[in-house]
Amino acid sequence: MRRFIISVILIILCFLLQTTFFQGLDFGGIVPNLMIVLTASFGFMRGEKTGLLYGFFCGLLVDIFFANVLGFNAMIYMYIGYANGKFNRIFFPEEIKLPLVLILVSDLIYGFSYYVILFLLRGKFNLGFYFLHIILPEMVYTILVTLLLYPLILWLNKKLEEAEQRSARKFV
Secondary structure, rough: HHHHHHHHHHHHHHHHHHHHHHHHEOOOEOOOOHHHHHHHHHHHHHHHHHHHEEEOOOOOOOOHHHHOOOOOOHHHHHHHHHHHHHHHHHOOOOOOOOHHHHHHHHHHHHHHHHHHHHOHHHOOHHEEEEEEEEHHHHHHHHHHHHHHHHHHHHHHHHHHHHHHHHHHHOOO
């Protein structure tokens, strides 16, 4: 129950930071994608199911407030969370290179999927322009923010796991 409540708070907090605080710190209209950072992080820290659930709720929140089509972002985020969960077996908390690479690739996949579904299918064939002016700057900004946010997510996950282990020992 504690993990669920903290997860809901964390999703809402990251959403609010992405849509308010970082809107004031945008670079050319580009803000970091904290929802991708959250989805990917908990995906490879906790596994496929957790990544899928975080992805669904993060994407649904984005869909409710900003999308024309309900479920599009939820679907992309779910796939990203599930795919990152596949790397749970090789996840080591003290290693930051794997999470950075996975978050970078996740943001690239999100940006490319968004382009294909919302622009390419409508006949807008400016992939080079979209990549250089939207996807690439967002990836760089997201990675820079990940360097600050990821250690906090890792610390929070560690504390939650310790609390769960203490609670499990009480019942044994």
